[in-house]
Amino acid sequence: MHRGSLLVACALAAGCASCSDRASPPNILLISIDSLRPDHLSCYGYERPTSPTIDALAASGVRFDSAVSTTSWTLPAHAALFTGLFDSTHGLFDNGLRLSQELPTLAGELRTLGYHTAGFFGGPYLHPTFGLGAGFEHYESCMTAVPGDLSEDELRQESRSAVGRSHDDVTGPRTLEAVSAWSTARPTDRPYFLFVHLWDVHYDFIPPPPFDTLFDPDYGGSLDGRGFMSRPEVHAKMEPRDLQHLKALYDGEIRFTDDVLGQLLARLRAQGALENTLIVVTADHGEEFFEHGGKGHQKTLFDEVLRIPLVLNWEGVLDGPRVVADQVRIVDLMPSLLRAAGAKSLPTMQGRDILPLARGERLAPAPALAELHADKRDFRALRTLDFKVIDYGRAPDGRALPIQGFDLGRDPSEMQPLRPGGGTRVDALHAELERSREAALALRKYLGARAQHTAIDAELERKLRETGYLGETAKDK
Numbered sequence: 001m002h003r004g005s006l007l008v009a010c011a012l013a014a015g016c017a018s019c020s021d022r023a024s025p026p027n028i029l030l031i032s033i034d035s036l037r038p039d040h041l042s043c044y045g046y047e048r049p050t051s052p053t054i055d056a057l058a059a060s061g062v063r064f065d066s067a068v069s070t071t072s073w074t075l076p077a078h079a080a081l082f083t084g085l086f087d088s089t090h091g092l093f094d095n096g097l098r099l100s101q102e103l104p105t106l107a108g109e110l111r112t113l114g115y116h117t118a119g120f121f122g123g124p125y126l127h128p129t130f131g132l133g134a135g136f137e138h139y140e141s142c143m144t145a146v147p148g149d150l151s152e153d154e155l156r157q158e159s160r161s162a163v164g165r166s167h168d169d170v171t172g173p174r175t176l177e178a179v180s181a182w183s184t185a186r187p188t189d190r191p192y193f194l195f196v197h198l199w200d201v202h203y204d205f206i207p208p209p210p211f212d213t214l215f216d217p218d219y220g221g222s223l224d225g226r227g228f229m230s231r232p233e234v235h236a237k238m239e240p241r242d243l244q245h246l247k248a249l250y251d252g253e254i255r256f257t258d259d260v261l262g263q264l265l266a267r268l269r270a271q272g273a274l275e276n277t278l279i280v281v282t283a284d285h286g287e288e289f290f291e292h293g294g295k296g297h298q299k300t301l302f303d304e305v306l307r308i309p310l311v312l313n314w315e316g317v318l319d320g321p322r323v324v325a326d327q328v329r330i331v332d333l334m335p336s337l338l339r340a341a342g343a344k345s346l347p348t349m350q351g352r353d354i355l356p357l358a359r360g361e362r363l364a365p366a367p368a369l370a371e372l373h374a375d376k377r378d379f380r381a382l383r384t385l386d387f388k389v390i391d392y393g394r395a396p397d398g399r400a401l402p403i404q405g406f407d408l409g410r411d412p413s414e415m416q417p418l419r420p421g422g423g424t425r426v427d428a429l430h431a432e433l434e435r436s437r438e439a440a441l442a443l444r445k446y447l448g449a450r451a452q453h454t455a456i457d458a459e460l461e462r463k464l465r466e467t468g469y470l471g472e473t474a475k476d477k
């Protein structure tokens with residue numbers, strides 16, 4: 001398959017609103033801050049000054065108030081970010097798997113368009129063994145706890161301990177130096193796509209000084225942010241003062257990472273590397289602090305783990321400040337960034353170009369499919385701007401688990417589950433959830449067949465087009 005044929009570059013074409021009539025396509029800087037909750041950022045209304053760098057980007061750019069991931073953990077969320085596909089479609093929902101190298105990726109498509117593509121990562125699930133390095137000309141580990149030159153077999157064999165060791169890693173400064181070195185030597189005859197994964201906000205919460213005491217200097221208890229998932233004293237009924245301290249340490253990690261981001265932008269700017277650059281700041285998922293009884297992530301699909309921040313800053317093109325209230329999805333980033341680069345969306349992507357929203361235009365609402373394969377269960381959710389349904393699937397013994405609805409307008413904390421039955425809104429959205437998931441699985445089958453160069457089932461293709469999962473995003477808006 002010749003992927004380049006799927007794209008029609010229009011960056012140089014006059015009159016293209018999405019490309020802003022620029023003489024050359026922009027650099028694209030995509031920042032993913034692992035485990036970052038938007039409601040812990042100052043620009044999203046948080047009371048602590050956690051995010052001066054991100055706040056400044058939002059103040060002269062576009063902040064999306066309701067952005068959501070496809071899941072609540074690192075690996076499938078980044079696969080969705082890199083493919084524009086929901087988890088059932090890209091298929092990378094477990095750490096024993098590898099992203100199909102036949103799937104078009106953001107880096108691969110931008111490379112086809114002539115971009116120099118580089119990625120830097122600080123956490124183990126971004127390791128190339130999982131296939132997420134596809135399309136990057138330069139893809140570099142900035143982990144210090146896990147050797148970056150570990151072979152794929154070695155990483156797989158010690159995956160569990162490697163992940164564990166990464167939790168007390170501090171990778172921001174190393175990432176800063178690695179990106180700086182790359183930028184100094186990068187080719188300047190073509191635009192770049194730079195992906196930077198900043199890991200330190202992910203537990204454990206051990207920010208370096210002065211960020212360790214920044215938000216809770218008077219704490220005299222015994223918790224230090226280490227062993228967040230393993231320490232028995234960190235539980236749902238723990239001492240409120242200790243929980244308060246853990247949140248202060250999480251906030252310290254955010255401020256530390258925001259500081260690293262600020263230094264990174266300053267260095268790139270000093271090199272002239274931020275001219276005509278679309279900067280995107282987002283995350284893969286959030287973090288739970290016992291809002292629904294649990295801690296960490298990869299356990300539920302509640303909003304504290306599903307919602308992510310999203311800020312776009314493109315000086316001279318996206319005039320800010322603007323706040324977009326409409327719901328957008330992590331799968332929308334790939335089509336939007338391809339569009340910014342002057343390309344059409346790929347016809348098979350499930351996300352859509354959200355640059356019109358960033359320009360103040362309107363788009364029809366788009367529901368967000370979220371899925372989680374955890375504890376031998378598959379559960380899933382469908383979220384709209386003001387309503388959500390979660391289907392907990394089946395227990396290992398085959399027993400059907402509950403379906404819950406949440407009126408997010410009246411119950412944004414998801415504390416008052418609504419039951420299905422009687423033709424309620426829960427029933428309607430649950431039926432849409434089932435249709436969405438079936439369509440996602442069918443699209444996976446379609447893409448798998450295409451990758452193997454086998455004939456596409458005409459009936460399957462017709463169904464995908466009917467359900468809007470094929471061809472809809474191919475329109476040149």
Ligand SMILES: [Zn+2]
Nearest residue numbers: 034035074284
């Ligand atoms: Zn993550």
